[in-house]
Amino acid sequence: MTGLLRYFKPYRRLAVLVLLLVLLQSLSELYLPTLMADIVNIGVLKGDTAYILRTGVFMLLTAAFGVACNIAASYFSARASSGFGRDLRSRLFRHVSGFSMREFDRFGASSLMTRVTNDVTQVQQTLIMMLRMMAAAPMMAVGGMIMALAKDRQLALVIIAVIPVLALTIFVISRKAMPLFRSMQAKLDRLNRVQREGLTGVRVIRAFNRTEHERRRFDGANRELTDTALKATRLMAFTMPAMMLIVNFSSVAIVWFGGIRIDRGELMVGDLMAFIQYAMMILFSLMMMSMLFVMLPRAAVSAGRIREVLELPASVRDADSPARPARPEQAGAGGLIEFRDVTFRYPGAEQPALANISFTAKPGEVTAIIGGTGSGKTTLFNLILRFYDAESGSVLVDGEDVRNWPQEKLRARIGYVPQQAMLFTGTIADNIRWGKEDASDEEVRRAAETAQALEFIREMEGGFDAQVAQGGKNLSGGQKQRLAIARALVRRPGIYLFDDSFSALDYKTDAALRKALRAETGNAAVLIVAQRISTVVDADQIIVLDGGRIAGIGTHEQLLRDNEVYREIAATQLTEEEIA
Structure with a gap:
């Protein structure tokens, strides 16, 4: 006491x-x-x-x-x-x-x-x-x-x-x-x-x-x-x-x-x-x-x-004297992401979730990350967002280690769509405005249209004023994913992180969404974690993870030709003609 x-x-x-x-x-x-x-x-x-x-x-x-x-x-x-x-x-x-x-x-x-x-x-x-x-x-x-x-x-x-x-x-x-x-x-x-x-x-x-x-x-x-x-x-x-x-x-x-x-x-x-x-x-x-x-x-x-x-201090804290980021911080400015020999393990784990990870995701490009379950795909995003800090190595955003960024400013530059779409009690418009509190009605509508959510929103009673139950339980999995994507799009950040965010969408909606995202994301760096080859096939670079290590980096065609792990994944999803 x-x-x-x-x-x-x-x-x-x-x-x-x-x-x-x-x-x-x-x-x-x-x-x-x-x-x-x-x-x-x-x-x-x-x-x-x-x-x-x-x-x-x-x-x-x-x-x-x-x-x-x-x-x-x-x-x-x-x-x-x-x-x-x-x-x-x-x-x-x-x-x-x-x-x-x-x-x-x-x-x-x-x-x-x-x-x-x-x-x-x-x-x-x-x-x-x-x-x-x-x-x-x-x-x-x-x-x-x-x-x-x-x-x-x-x-x-x-x-x-x-x-x-x-x-x-x-x-x-x-x-x-x-x-x-x-x-x-x-x-x-x-x-x-x-x-x-x-x-x-x-x-x-x-x-x-x-x-x-x-x-x-x-x-x-x-x-x-x-x-x-x-x-x-x-x-x-x-x-x-x-x-x-x-x-x-x-x-x-x-x-x-x-x-x-x-x-x-x-x-x-x-x-x-x-x-x-x-x-x-x-x-x-x-x-x-x-x-x-x-x-x-x-x-x-x-x-x-x-x-x-x-009395338990947070293990992830802002630096006492945060360094000034090398790039401008306004919304929509591109973000350069670099992993330099990053190793990370979860508390109590014997083996690292990621080991010696190095790659660069450039502004204006789409970087896709693919791999088996437990290969460390989501962990990459956790390190970019500073939900955890790397055990060794450095994660850099715009040339600056994320540990030197103020957490609020770092996350303000990122539009994040989690693996499990989490919605909150309120209206559909309220949930989209979680990404940008002062977003206008036009910005909300545009984000919903790009996320392929406008059609089902109009069909709901009240439209954008329709109520969302706790956790979004009155919406389907695909509807929740699209609203979560709209929430990230409305803030127009410099970095987009899509963590297996298209898994509940049908192939037609998936293709339409990826096409709309290309036009909307502009010069931003886009990172996509996906399980489906069709989602990553058009990416500028694909990173293949296997057991927490990078098994290959390249385009779809390069990896099909040179990377055995990627070919094995493709073989379970594509026909022989498509692989050939």
Whole structure:
């Protein structure tokens, strides 16, 4: 928890105000038993009705003042903790947004979602308790002990004897609770992961009749979380009865020994009544602290998980002094891409995904990349976009290493179409404008026309204002791919990266799209990852990847003549006459 308190600095004044209000509330509550003792000792025993009424009214005013302070303290503590939770969630989201793929691979999306939501909520709720209980409980305990000692020092020994017993109980419970709460958060991560996979993959699950299997997976994860939560709950359920048992025994002891002292004339009845109330204040304050100590282990686990994210630096960061790019940065300017002896391996992998890759993709040319599954085609694009950094060698854009480019400026020069077309909730026009936020209606229409999407958009109700469901689930695979291409085209970048972006298109649409792209991309550098020979046949150069290494570079005709790997790929897609 302490590691996150630096994010609480904007709310220090509110916290001080809460502490002041809690102090005033505690003083008013501590004064009430003394007033009651005076009513009994002076008013009742002497039959002074006027004193009883006068003191009673003063008690009511004191109680009302305490209630007002309590309400105000609750309000301001809620404002402070809610603001802290909001700021912490925003800080986490911004920090996670700066992660490279390496950090995302380390945590996983489900765990990050749990940390941003559930873990922050745990810390926020505990902070409210800390502002209220952590301040009020010690004040009441110390104040109650002072007042109890003032009433009768010998009787106060009963309370002093009980405090170590309560403290030991709190320590034992807290020590047993910490591992359970840590386990609960990890199992909540797993439950979220299973649920997320079950919801996002529902079509595949149903297609393969794996619904029952997924239900069993979810039930298993849910049962594990429930069992751990029940263990923690049973431990917490033991806390209150144990505390109440100690408090009740303390009350009996106070009444027993207090009665003896009254019988001896060493204590007045009103003072005993006040002493009992002070004893209850002290013991209930300790119980309040015990409840907080029960919450602290879970909050400490959540805080540790949050710190783990916040303290992890992104492995891909802008250089401290970014070099000035050699070429102009305006949209549409061509981009020269060079790979110089690049080697890269994914975290934990034994073999590199790419090894000793060297090639140049020039502006105004189409460079196609082809190869078998797992040959490293998409990894090339990941390095250009700086989703990862090369292990050795250099990736250059316009003569400058991508590690020297500010990430925002680098990616602003690239129009990227991913392998899996990702669309967002909103209209079709909104999704195309993801590429260029201020794009005019004409620019949006032109991008859609070039991407061969205009026809199906016009057929949809609302046209460009038609709604896109989450993830584009109300569109076909080919429609989503064309909208993703339009999104890249509308920004008119200097570099286009098409990562197997034509796989869901029929051959006719594929051919029409490639012809339109030739006219639209102008002097930009175009890189295309493809599985189909027909998609790359007209490329200015084709790079053949095999096992993460370049097996050949050339035109379609050159590779058919000289490259065995390319011929093998062509043999599975083309007729003998076409190959000849």
